[in-house]
Amino acid sequence: MAGGTVAIVAxxxxxxxxxxAALEAAGRPFRILAIRGFADPATRRRAHATVDxxxxxxxxARLDAWAPSGVTLAGAVAxxxxxxxLNTLAVLRNRDxxxxxxxxxxxxxxxxxxxxxxxxxxxxxxxxxxxxDLMAKPGPLGAGRPDAAAETSxxxxxxxxxxxxxxxxxxxxxxxxxxxxAIEGPEGTDRMLARARSLARRPFGLGRPPxxxxxxxxxxxxxxxxxxxPAIGPRTVRAAAAAxxxxxxxxxxxxLILDRAETAALADRLGLFLLGLEASA
Amino acid sequence: MAGGTVAIVAxxxxxxxxxxAALEAAGRPFRILAIRGFADPATRRRAHATVDxxxxxxxxARLDAWAPSGVTLAGAVAxxxxxxxLNTLAVLRNRDxxxxxxxxxxxxxxxxxxxxxxxxxxxxxxxxxxxxDLMAKPGPLGAGRPDAAAETSxxxxxxxxxxxxxxxxxxxxxxxxxxxxAIEGPEGTDRMLARARSLARRPFGLGRPPxxxxxxxxxxxxxxxxxxxPAIGPRTVRAAAAAxxxxxxxxxxxxLILDRAETAALADRLGLFLLGLEASA
Numbered sequence: 001m002a003g004g005t006v007a008i009v010a011x012x013x014x015x016x017x018x019x020x021a022a023l024e025a026a027g028r029p030f031r032i033l034a035i036r037g038f039a040d041p042a043t044r045r046r047a048h049a050t051v052d053x054x055x056x057x058x059x060x061a062r063l064d065a066w067a068p069s070g071v072t073l074a075g076a077v078a079x080x081x082x083x084x085x086l087n088t089l090a091v092l093r094n095r096d097x098x099x100x101x102x103x104x105x106x107x108x109x110x111x112x113x114x115x116x117x118x119x120x121x122x123x124x125x126x127x128x129x130x131x132x133d134l135m136a137k138p139g140p141l142g143a144g145r146p147d148a149a150a151e152t153s154x155x156x157x158x159x160x161x162x163x164x165x166x167x168x169x170x171x172x173x174x175x176x177x178x179x180x181x182a183i184e185g186p187e188g189t190d191r192m193l194a195r196a197r198s199l200a201r202r203p204f205g206l207g208r209p210p211x212x213x214x215x216x217x218x219x220x221x222x223x224x225x226x227x228x229x230p231a232i233g234p235r236t237v238r239a240a241a242a243a244x245x246x247x248x249x250x251x252x253x254x255x256l257i258l259d260r261a262e263t264a265a266l267a268d269r270l271g272l273f274l275l276g277l278e279a280s281a
Numbered sequence: 282m283a284g285g286t287v288a289i290v291a292x293x294x295x296x297x298x299x300x301x302a303a304l305e306a307a308g309r310p311f312r313i314l315a316i317r318g319f320a321d322p323a324t325r326r327r328a329h330a331t332v333d334x335x336x337x338x339x340x341x342a343r344l345d346a347w348a349p350s351g352v353t354l355a356g357a358v359a360x361x362x363x364x365x366x367l368n369t370l371a372v373l374r375n376r377d378x379x380x381x382x383x384x385x386x387x388x389x390x391x392x393x394x395x396x397x398x399x400x401x402x403x404x405x406x407x408x409x410x411x412x413x414d415l416m417a418k419p420g421p422l423g424a425g426r427p428d429a430a431a432e433t434s435x436x437x438x439x440x441x442x443x444x445x446x447x448x449x450x451x452x453x454x455x456x457x458x459x460x461x462x463a464i465e466g467p468e469g470t471d472r473m474l475a476r477a478r479s480l481a482r483r484p485f486g487l488g489r490p491p492x493x494x495x496x497x498x499x500x501x502x503x504x505x506x507x508x509x510x511p512a513i514g515p516r517t518v519r520a521a522a523a524a525x526x527x528x529x530x531x532x533x534x535x536x537l538i539l540d541r542a543e544t545a546a547l548a549d550r551l552g553l554f555l556l557g558l559e560a561s562a
Contacts, residue, residue: 159447160445160448163447164441167440167461168459168461170464179450179467182466183450185461185462185476187476187480195476199467
């Protein structure tokens with residue numbers, strides 16, 4: 001990773017400061033642009049500037065003034081109301097183009113934001129590039145290990161998600177052995193897990209409730225990790241456990257583990273394995 | 282279609298008598314084996330015999346005595362409790378094999394029932410073979426026509442379902458333009474439509490609620506239509522309309538249209554198009 005100042009556009013949660021700490025450890029300078037109403041108090045205390053989410057002009061002016069060697073987007077930002085976002089972005093972009101973006105999947109939308117920053121000459125860097133130690137590593141992340149049924153589920157889930165990779169949907173699935181219980185759509189991982197929970201309790205197939213349930217979560221091939229980084233954390237572990245999953249398998253290197261120690265400890269306590277999958281396996 | 286008596290194993294709904302009428306029109310003899318508690322009164326009045334769903338021995342004995350040239354399974358049968366089904370089938374089949382079947386998708390289960398009948402020397406015929414006029418034809422089925430957005434949705438849905446075809450999941454999806462809102466799992470089409478309805482009302486992407494929503498429903502490649510025939514009917518049209526769909530596209534030749542006249546009239550009244558898709562298009 002070349003040097004130069006990194007601008008961290010900071011949303012909610014601990015991630016912005018974790019990225020800052022990783023940059024500090026690497027001796028790389030950074031500036032934090034906190035998003036008002038989203039960035040945590042701890043982040044705002046260390047921020048070099050603060051902007052409103054919808055103040056796109058202000059954010060761009062600040063970034064242009066800093067002239068960073070790279071910009072990274074870190075931390076959650078709840079989507080503003082569609083109308084508000086459309087109006088503010090329409091100042092800068094063609095409305096028809098925006099509508100076209102809005103008709104595609106999340107990827108299309110994020111690519112639009114990315115294009116806007118890049119048009120202003122900014123280079124977008126991913127958290128996975130700046131702070132690789134925050135990403136899942138290959139192999140078990142906690143004490144648990146998948147049993148034979150869970151291994152079948154993992155293989156089934158990998159093959160399924162690979163098939164879906166071209167379609168801008170389905171970054172995650174819940175699988176029980178060879179059976180797919182749920183594929184994630186725009187509703188997100190937590191709501192997909194709630195659905196799998198209800199299906200597992202009232203099994204549709206023959207026999208007892210399905211065994212070997214695993215949440216498999218992988219980046220799509222070609223997914224732009226700079227703006228759309230798969231992530232799991234304690235909340236994911238809790239939701240997976242509630243759905244009856246025996247474990248969670250994620251792509252190593254392309255999945256962020258939020259609160260790594262807490263996530264692994266919680267998985268151990270709830271009896272779930274956490275497994276990082278190598279891309280080529 | 283060669284001649285010889287057809288045994289119609291009759292579950293709920295009008296389908297068994299529709300198949301009987303098609304056979305009558307073709308001058309082909311048939312016998313109806315009604316499933317007690319499922320077959321409609323009108324079906325039972327014309328039945329040649331009646332059995333309990335769980336009386337597998339009795340059903341096989343009856344079919345063996347009739348020695349039909351083919352057996353067809355027509356009409357819905359709610360699944361009995363898994364334990365009851367496991368116990369009754371275990372009389373005839375290896376328990377471990379049943380468990381293995383239960384771990385796969387619906388296809389695995391249905392293939393097990395099929396194997397049982399075939400081991401007894403019966404030839405299973407599909408409703409689509411015996412009564413092809415009940416199936417969707419290529420082209421529009423009602424007065425409605427897809428607009429450009431809906432055509433994009435149809436193409437997106439076809440490509441998506443083709444990708445999923447190998448995975449024993451996802452016989453249907455709800456698509457809005459290039460965006461996939463929901464993929465059907467074991468919950469079935471109606472519950473997937475309810476999910477799409479809630480997603481469409483609270484759009485995740487930019488802009489107004491998604492437009493051009495279409496329910497796309499296709500048999501998997503290699504799907505055994507003799508035991509697992511995609512079907513739509515008035516209930517599907519009502520659920521798709523409630524989800525905000527502008528239409529329904531189904532595979533021509535491999536999708537049963539229940540109550541064709543009522544289905545088309547309802548779609549016309551609710552402003553939905555119904556489109557039969559050719560396999561090669």
